[in-house]
Amino acid sequence: IPLTKVKLINELNEREADLGIKEAVSWHSEYRDSAWIFVGEVFI
16 A cells, blocks of 8 residues: 555656646645655654
């Protein structure tokens, strides 16, 4: 299941790039200072 989440994030990144979404409104901007790390099925 974790690999599915990685695939979904990659698809989101591709969609944002295709649509020309600016970094300021991207999900990257919201979480860029986050210390969360995804390990398996949990965030630490």
